[in-house]
Amino acid sequence: MRVTLLGTGDTTGTPTVGCDCGTCREARRRGVERTRFSVHVENERTGETLLIDASPDFRQQFLREEASLPDAAVITHVHFDHLDGLGNVFRVLDSLDVYAANETDPATGESVAETVASDYHYLDQITVHPVTPLESVRICGFDVTLLPVDHPPMVCYGLVVSDPETGSKLSLTGDTSYAIPEPSREALAGADLLLADAIVPASVCAGHPAGGRHENSAGTPRTFGTKHMTREGALELADELGATRTRLVHLAHYYPAEDAFEEPLAVDGEVYEL
Template sequence: MRVTLLGTGDTTGTPTVGCDCDTCEAARERGVERTRFSVHVENERTGEALLVDFSPDFRYQFLRESVPLPDAAIITHIHFDHLDGLGNVFRVLDELDVYAANETDPQTGESVAETVADDYDYLDPITVVPTTPLEPVRICGFDVTLVPVDHPPLRCYGLAIEDPETGAKLALSGDTSYAVPDRSREVLAEPDLLLADAIVPAALCDAHPIGGRHEDDDGVPRTFGTKHMTREGALALADELSATRTRLVHLAHFYPAAEAFEEPLALDGEIYTL
């Protein structure tokens, strides 16, 4: 299993357009970036590639990393930075199965699968495959399980991707607060590599209109607002899942420049072989 981090940033990415903050300036000086979230997972046994989420930066990411085009894809939720790159398959792919959860979201009245099918009904190459969370499905030779997480007000999902022959396991928290349900934690547990949402350090919760949540015993918030984990929350989740290795993703440019490029914060283009 070859994992390429195509996009490790949040909604605006780093550097952010029009921003001259110290972190964005440091990223420009270093020649590094965090584009909008997407992960490429290649099955070297079968020669197939699975894409997790369609970043609006799809075209640039695939040209930059020279990875194979996907044979199948998964959409974790319908926020634009995870979905709107799907239109890039037009005239690029002849066919593509797109897996998405089949649970109805009370906020939208549709499942993620239904929203994707409705919004991209003009794309003849795609076939949306409604998928039941917490039930493994074989995709590109991997056993893939969507797991519910906590990203209000929309339904959102993390993923466990396992190679049934080698036992290699990749876990993705998805966009989530620290309140990942116990059943989902069980599925995500003991990965060789965990990609965990860590939008900002906990110290920045004071700047959020509603602050932080899910404090640890020392009062450190593990959730920033309601939708995303702090760095400290993501690392706590990694410990609880007994992750062998952890990379923090979905990172905002609000990280102070002195901390923004420290371990284990990920950058675009990182490659892991599991």
């Protein structure tokens, strides 16, 4: 399993358009980016490729990494920074199987699968396959399981990608607070590589209108506002899950410049062989 981090940023990416903060300046100086979130997973046994979330930066990411085009995609939720790259299928792919959860979202009245199908009804290349969370489905030779997480007010899913022949395992928390349900935590555990949402350091919670949530015994917030984990929360989760290796993703430019590119914060283009 070959995992390429196509996009490691949050909804605005780093550098952010029109921003001259220290972190955006440092990203430009280093020549690195954190574009909107997306992960490329290649099955080297079968020659197939799975795309996890379709970033609006799809074109830039695939050209930059010289990545093979996907045979299938999984969409974790319907926020634009994870979905809108599907429009790039037009004139690029003859077909794309897209997998998404079949549970109805009270906030939208539709499942993620239904929203994808309605939003891209005009693209004949896309075939949407509704899947049941917590049940494994075979995609591109991998066993893929969508896992409910906590990203209010909309439903969102993490996922596990496992190779049934080699036993290698990739876990992604998805966009989530620290309050991941226990069945999902159990499924995420023991990964060779964990990609964990860590949008900001805990110190930034003081500036959020909702503050922080899910404080640990030292009073450190493990959730920023209500939707995303802090760096500290993500690292505590990684310890609990027993991940062999952890990379922090979905990162905002609100990290102070002196911390923004320290381990284990990921940048675009990282590649892992599992």
